[in-house]
Amino acid sequence: MSKRVPALVLAFSLLVGMGACGDHVADKDTPLAYKEIDYTSEPVKITYMTIGDKPTNGQTEAAIDELNKILKKKVNAKLDIYYVGWKDYVANYNKCLETEDLGVDLVCTGADWLDTWPNAMNGRFYPLSEDMLKRYCPRTYENVNAGLWKDCSLDGTIYFIPENEYSQWTNHGFVYRKDLAREAGLQEVDSWEDLTTYFEGVRKNHPEMIPWDVDHGSRILSLGYLMSKRKYVPIYELTTYGLWGAYAENMNKIVCPFYEGKEFVNYARLMKKWNEIGVWRSDVSLAGDNDDEFYNGYVSVVQHHTQNYYTIIKPKVKIAMPDTDVDFYWFGKESGNLMRVSYLHGAMAVSAYSQNPERALMVYDLLRNDPECYRLIRYGIEGVQYELNSEGMMEKPSGYNEAQDGIVTNFWWGRRDELEIQDSTAAWDDYYDLVNSYEHVAIDYPWDEVAFSTPQINSQLAPVVEVLDAYVPVISTGQYEGTADEKVEEMRAELKKAGIEKVTKELQEIRDSD
Numbered sequence: 001m002s003k004r005v006p007a008l009v010l011a012f013s014l015l016v017g018m019g020a021c022g023d024h025v026a027d028k029d030t031p032l033a034y035k036e037i038d039y040t041s042e043p044v045k046i047t048y049m050t051i052g053d054k055p056t057n058g059q060t061e062a063a064i065d066e067l068n069k070i071l072k073k074k075v076n077a078k079l080d081i082y083y084v085g086w087k088d089y090v091a092n093y094n095k096c097l098e099t100e101d102l103g104v105d106l107v108c109t110g111a112d113w114l115d116t117w118p119n120a121m122n123g124r125f126y127p128l129s130e131d132m133l134k135r136y137c138p139r140t141y142e143n144v145n146a147g148l149w150k151d152c153s154l155d156g157t158i159y160f161i162p163e164n165e166y167s168q169w170t171n172h173g174f175v176y177r178k179d180l181a182r183e184a185g186l187q188e189v190d191s192w193e194d195l196t197t198y199f200e201g202v203r204k205n206h207p208e209m210i211p212w213d214v215d216h217g218s219r220i221l222s223l224g225y226l227m228s229k230r231k232y233v234p235i236y237e238l239t240t241y242g243l244w245g246a247y248a249e250n251m252n253k254i255v256c257p258f259y260e261g262k263e264f265v266n267y268a269r270l271m272k273k274w275n276e277i278g279v280w281r282s283d284v285s286l287a288g289d290n291d292d293e294f295y296n297g298y299v300s301v302v303q304h305h306t307q308n309y310y311t312i313i314k315p316k317v318k319i320a321m322p323d324t325d326v327d328f329y330w331f332g333k334e335s336g337n338l339m340r341v342s343y344l345h346g347a348m349a350v351s352a353y354s355q356n357p358e359r360a361l362m363v364y365d366l367l368r369n370d371p372e373c374y375r376l377i378r379y380g381i382e383g384v385q386y387e388l389n390s391e392g393m394m395e396k397p398s399g400y401n402e403a404q405d406g407i408v409t410n411f412w413w414g415r416r417d418e419l420e421i422q423d424s425t426a427a428w429d430d431y432y433d434l435v436n437s438y439e440h441v442a443i444d445y446p447w448d449e450v451a452f453s454t455p456q457i458n459s460q461l462a463p464v465v466e467v468l469d470a471y472v473p474v475i476s477t478g479q480y481e482g483t484a485d486e487k488v489e490e491m492r493a494e495l496k497k498a499g500i501e502k503v504t505k506e507l508q509e510i511r512d513s514d
Helices: 004-022 032-036 059-075 089-098 116-121 130-136 138-142 146-151 178-183 192-205 219-229 263-277 290-295 306-320 357-369 371-378 428-439 461-475 484-497 500-513
Strands: 044-051 077-084 106-109 172-177 232-234 245-247 250-255 301-305 326-330 347-350
Touching: 032 130, 032 357, 044 089, 044 357, 059 077, 059 357, 059 371, 077 089, 077 357, 106 357, 116 347, 130 138, 130 357, 138 357, 172 178, 172 219, 172 306, 178 192, 178 326, 192 219, 192 263, 219 232, 219 263, 219 461, 250 500, 263 461, 263 484, 290 301, 290 306, 301 306, 306 326, 306 428, 326 428, 347 357, 357 371, 461 484, 461 500, 484 500
Parallel strands: 044 077, 044 106
Antiparallel strands: 106 347, 172 301, 172 326, 232 245, 245 250
């Protein structure tokens, strides 16, 4: 008895000390895994890798310091951010994933723009079992259904976590001025034919304006036309052109409308016509900043996506041109062809080289689900980066300067509608009107469950993309000798030499085996 009592007293003292040092208090909602944590040790550093240029004003570090106070208390961890700059971001991102001693834990990824599948196939991500997710990432696990976990799996193993609780629309189109549309005899712009009428009206009624001061042919423009004229459903992970996909009436057949069919020929003819109308400068290399010119009344459209329309462009127009109203023509409107953003557009993975995968999942679970952590990683410090008005909407504090006061965390890999704060400056009525029309026609992105982007396929894409890079921008401005038909025929001959038929065949085999 005399030997056991001191031992029990010592054990009790250690337990009290652990609670005091960690300032950690468990409750009935505390995940069981938290009980494994030694709160007396140094906090475990979890490095989160994201895409974006590293900020230099010190504000992000201040916000992360506040976040780390919470992470230390709850899971004895601290967060650090590793930035992959925007220049050559895909190549540099892939190099980072290959670097074993980089010290990265949480890894941003996206099937349609960040090589999710090739990196999973190459062993760059840590395999996540359901038991592991249930234990270390329980709140998130509960909110992802079995079908989505399957979409996040390769050969039966889960490799990433989807962003399935956030509504976003990144479909592109043209923001246009309603007053200029009325002058051209249009109530709305609902088609590419209406766009042509609109531009012709601008040239006639405002010869001092450049309808669209485009500096090069847009990849998005050609895909937008193809999706508008026929229900083409592109595979976004295969080149930024949306080169391959299927038509809605036969989703089992892989097609390439850039290489075959009449739609791309018709697009080339229309761009030739737009050039003749004078939609852009006679030498597009002399183009200015179209966005700035739009706000100053020098051009008539901005080509961008839904999110920018209601959060940035329309609010800026209200300030720069208070007597002018704008609207949004979205690509695919006339055919009712629209896809929701893939749940894997903003997914999160754990690096295969992480030294602390379990703690990394705990941190992610907090960033995604804990309101305090979420606001700090998404918006920064209340009173510094944002304030809440009487309606609970976000506003910038008096004297706020983005360059001096802004943060850059780029947490696009686990956002949740439930925890988002609405920006008071955004055009929400316009957004809800758009979403109402979108929901009547939109389909879920259908390709998440098919791993088209294999290393073998990707190794064959470079010569094909090289041809597209040489031809599509030129075709999209119509500034070349000869006819549109001749130019498309020339491009397709080069695509054949680059091996496009072989790739199409292999993609069909992948589709057939799914």
